[in-house]
Amino acid sequence: MATPMLIQDIAACDGQDVIIKGWLYNKTHKGKLVFMQVRDGTGIAQCVAFQKDLPPEQFEAARALTQESSIIITGRVRRDERAPGYPGGYEVGVTALEVIHEAEEYPISPKEHGVEFLMDNRHLWLRSSHQWAIIRIRATIIKAIRDWLDDHGYLLVDTPILTPAAGENTTTLFQIDYFGEPAFLAQTGQLYNEANMAAHGKVYCFGPTFRAEKSKTRRHLMEFWMVEPEMAFFSLDDLIAMEQEFIAYIVQTVLTTRRQELTILERDTTRLENIIPPFPRITYTEAVARLQKLAAETTDPELKESLQIEWGDDFGAPHETAIAGMFDKPVFVTHYPVEAKAFYMQPNEEDPGVVNCTDLLAPEGYGEITGGSERISDPALMAERVKTMGISEEAYRWYIDLSRYGSVPHAGFGLGVERMVAWICGLPHIRETIPYPRMLSRKYP
Numbered sequence: 001m002a003t004p005m006l007i008q009d010i011a012a013c014d015g016q017d018v019i020i021k022g023w024l025y026n027k028t029h030k031g032k033l034v035f036m037q038v039r040d041g042t043g044i045a046q047c048v049a050f051q052k053d054l055p056p057e058q059f060e061a062a063r064a065l066t067q068e069s070s071i072i073i074t075g076r077v078r079r080d081e082r083a084p085g086y087p088g089g090y091e092v093g094v095t096a097l098e099v100i101h102e103a104e105e106y107p108i109s110p111k112e113h114g115v116e117f118l119m120d121n122r123h124l125w126l127r128s129s130h131q132w133a134i135i136r137i138r139a140t141i142i143k144a145i146r147d148w149l150d151d152h153g154y155l156l157v158d159t160p161i162l163t164p165a166a167g168e169n170t171t172t173l174f175q176i177d178y179f180g181e182p183a184f185l186a187q188t189g190q191l192y193n194e195a196n197m198a199a200h201g202k203v204y205c206f207g208p209t210f211r212a213e214k215s216k217t218r219r220h221l222m223e224f225w226m227v228e229p230e231m232a233f234f235s236l237d238d239l240i241a242m243e244q245e246f247i248a249y250i251v252q253t254v255l256t257t258r259r260q261e262l263t264i265l266e267r268d269t270t271r272l273e274n275i276i277p278p279f280p281r282i283t284y285t286e287a288v289a290r291l292q293k294l295a296a297e298t299t300d301p302e303l304k305e306s307l308q309i310e311w312g313d314d315f316g317a318p319h320e321t322a323i324a325g326m327f328d329k330p331v332f333v334t335h336y337p338v339e340a341k342a343f344y345m346q347p348n349e350e351d352p353g354v355v356n357c358t359d360l361l362a363p364e365g366y367g368e369i370t371g372g373s374e375r376i377s378d379p380a381l382m383a384e385r386v387k388t389m390g391i392s393e394e395a396y397r398w399y400i401d402l403s404r405y406g407s408v409p410h411a412g413f414g415l416g417v418e419r420m421v422a423w424i425c426g427l428p429h430i431r432e433t434i435p436y437p438r439m440l441s442r443k444y445p
C-alpha cells in the first residue's frame, strides 16, 4: 500500500511506496524515460517514469505534461545521491500518474525574465525555487522572533491598524475615510504599546505597518511588517543588551534550520555565522566624524559627494552603508540629535541636544534594521515636547495620560521584518522579501 508523503520527508521513506500530490516544476525526456521535477510545497523531488512501469496512457500523459500541471504520483522512493531536488539525494520510480489539471502554457519558464514581468506575475513567481526559499526563510524569521520574545517573558498585545493620529511622523501617512472623518493606517504600534507596557510590563506588537514613502529606494515598502517590543524600567543599555541577543538568535536560528534555502539563494553564510553578541556601538557624533574623515580621504569623487554630512543631518543610505562597512557585525549607532528623531524620545541628561536612542545598522549595506529609544516618562517634559512639536493635545490626550499615572522609565524598538529578510537572504532589493510588495509604483497583484 502506497502512503502519502511530503517531499521534505523523502529520506525517511527510502524503499517505500508513496503518493505525492503536487505540481510539475520541470521535465525532460529521453526515449522511454520521463524525468519529472515535482514540487509539493515542501520540496522538489525527481520522479522518473519508465515506460514499462506505467499503463501506456499514463506514460503518454507524463510525456505530454505541461509545466505547473497539478498531479498525483504514486511510486517507490530509492536512494540516488545524484538525484536533484530539495532535499534531493532520492528519486521516485513512478508507477502511476494522475493528472488533476493540465496547466496552460506557463508564462514563467526557466529562462531569464525581466523584473517587471516577474512582478506582474508575482502570484505565479512565488512558485519558483528562489522565491520559495525566501518565503520559507521569512516564515522562520517570524517564528524565531515570536519564540524568542514569548520565551523571554514578553506578552503579545495587539495594537490597532486604523488610528486617529500619526504614530511616527505626519509626512508618510496613508489617510482613509472613517465614516466622514479622517483616519490613518498605523505607521507603528508603539504609542499603544506604551500603554500596554504599563499594563503588562514587557510587551510586543507584531503586525503590518504603513508608510506613504514618496521616494523609490531598495529598502522601503509602503506596507511592511514590524515587531515592536516595549519594556518597563528599561534603559538604553538594557535595550541594546536585549536587542543583540534577540537579533543574534534570529540569525542563528535561520542558519541552523534553513541551510538548504540559504544554499538555493547562494548566500555566503560566513558573514552570518559571525553574528553573535556583543555588537559594536558608536555614537551618532562619532559616526559623523568617521564619515567626514572617510569623505576627506577618499579619492572617489562620487563617494566623496555622497558622504557629505553635517552634524544634525539624518543619515542617508550611503552614510549607513559606509558606517556599517566599518564593522563586521551589526553596529548600534546611539544618541542622534533631537531634531533628527521622533517627539517621544528621551533627551540625554548630560547633553540635551541628543536623545537616548539607537538604530542598528546591518552589515553588507542592508541599512537600518531596527530603530528604538528610551521614551520620555516625565510628565512635565512630555507636556513641553507636545507643545513645542505642535502635536495635537486632543488627539494624543490618551498618550499624554500615560505619563500622568505611574509613569516609569521605559524603552522599546521596532524591527522591520523585510529588512531582516533582505539581509539574511542577501537580497539586493526589498521587493522579494514579502509575498506581495507594495511600492511607489506597484500595488498589483
Ligand code: 4AD
Pocket (backbone or CB within 6 Å): 168, 187, 188, 189, 190, 211, 213, 219, 220, 221, 222, 224, 226, 228, 229, 368, 369, 370, 371, 372, 373, 412, 413, 414, 415, 416, 417, 418, 419
Ligand atoms: O525607525 P522606525 O521608523 O521606528 C518606529 O516606527 C518606532 N516607532 C519603532 C519603535 O520604537 N517601536 O521603524 C522601525 C524599523 C526600521 O528600523 C526599519 O527596519 C523598518 O522599521 N522600516 C521599514 N521597512 C520597510 N519599509 C519601510 N518603509 C520602513 N520604514 C521603517
Ligand code: MG
Pocket (backbone or CB within 6 Å): 359, 368, 370, 371
Ligand atoms: Mg528609524
